[in-house]
Amino acid sequence: MTENIITAIYRNDLLFGFTKMNFDFINVHSGSVSWTDYDNDTKQDVFITGINSEGIVISKLYKNNGFGFNEVSTPFHSLYNSSYEFYDLDNDGDLDVLFSGQSAENKNSYISKIFINNNGIFNESANNIPSVSKGSVSWGDFDADGFPDFVMNGESKDGNRLMIMHNNHDGTFIQHSADIPGIAFGKVLWADFDNDGLLDIILTGNLQGNFNGIVKIYRNDNGNFIEVNNDLPGIINGNVAEGDYDNDFKLDIIFTGHDPVTNKNICSVYRNIVNITNDLPIEPKGLTTTFDNSIINFN
Numbered sequence: 001m002t003e004n005i006i007t008a009i010y011r012n013d014l015l016f017g018f019t020k021m022n023f024d025f026i027n028v029h030s031g032s033v034s035w036t037d038y039d040n041d042t043k044q045d046v047f048i049t050g051i052n053s054e055g056i057v058i059s060k061l062y063k064n065n066g067f068g069f070n071e072v073s074t075p076f077h078s079l080y081n082s083s084y085e086f087y088d089l090d091n092d093g094d095l096d097v098l099f100s101g102q103s104a105e106n107k108n109s110y111i112s113k114i115f116i117n118n119n120g121i122f123n124e125s126a127n128n129i130p131s132v133s134k135g136s137v138s139w140g141d142f143d144a145d146g147f148p149d150f151v152m153n154g155e156s157k158d159g160n161r162l163m164i165m166h167n168n169h170d171g172t173f174i175q176h177s178a179d180i181p182g183i184a185f186g187k188v189l190w191a192d193f194d195n196d197g198l199l200d201i202i203l204t205g206n207l208q209g210n211f212n213g214i215v216k217i218y219r220n221d222n223g224n225f226i227e228v229n230n231d232l233p234g235i236i237n238g239n240v241a242e243g244d245y246d247n248d249f250k251l252d253i254i255f256t257g258h259d260p261v262t263n264k265n266i267c268s269v270y271r272n273i274v275n276i277t278n279d280l281p282i283e284p285k286g287l288t289t290t291f292d293n294s295i296i297n298f299n
């Protein structure tokens, strides 16, 4: 297996397809990769976690210098089965990061951490977030107070978990109570499915024991998360994504996974039939402007 491990960028050459680029990234498996502009120079940098060909667990950040990528040192933990999302969680204009994962097979190595970006240097935040691996993380301001919150799932020492964490406005987070089952593997995402302006939750994952799974949507009713009745299959080892495939301003879903009842792998799209649309704002008409000593007034 090890000789077939690769990490590579493929450049989109439009009609000619994709060209593999000769950048020297570390080759990993069981990991994650993402683009992020951590230094705000408008060039997308690369973050990679996983297990390399020598079986060593790594986390590496590569800065995009305009011609190629150079590795930069970070205080990040080396992880696999990891999940992370870069997000400006302290509203200061740069991308911070939350990640979870594991550094060894031992469940004591499971870890969840936040690092705050200070001018391109990351500092570990003194947060006591429950440690999970084999899960996912997603940022979203579910109570619309202007401070990003997150939802996280995964396997912990105490079983499969799902936690909504509320931003206390001081760099710390507290678990928000919600009656949502714990899941590992799979994915949890924020999305406003009913177009009421509040972020709802969709999730798929394995329940305790990993023999049964779920796909479920929970509606955000002013911070109370209420299960929406849907006839969605109980898949395991799945993944889910949202998107408005038919352009009717309602978010639809696509998911993949294994259905243990039928013993079949599935990939299904479900169309959102909620009766409220998220219409585009109407263009204001009849505006007049006056120009007064370098100030433009709109009326």
Ligand SMILES: [Ca+2]
Pocket (backbone or CB within 6 Å): 036, 037, 038, 039, 040, 041, 042, 043, 044, 045, 064
């Ligand atoms: Ca950059």
Ligand SMILES: [Ca+2]
Pocket (backbone or CB within 6 Å): 087, 088, 089, 090, 091, 092, 093, 094, 095, 096, 117
């Ligand atoms: Ca920030």
Ligand SMILES: [Ca+2]
Pocket (backbone or CB within 6 Å): 140, 141, 142, 143, 144, 145, 146, 147, 148, 149, 167
């Ligand atoms: Ca919030």
Ligand SMILES: [Ca+2]
Pocket (backbone or CB within 6 Å): 191, 192, 193, 194, 195, 196, 197, 198, 199, 200, 219, 220
């Ligand atoms: Ca909603």
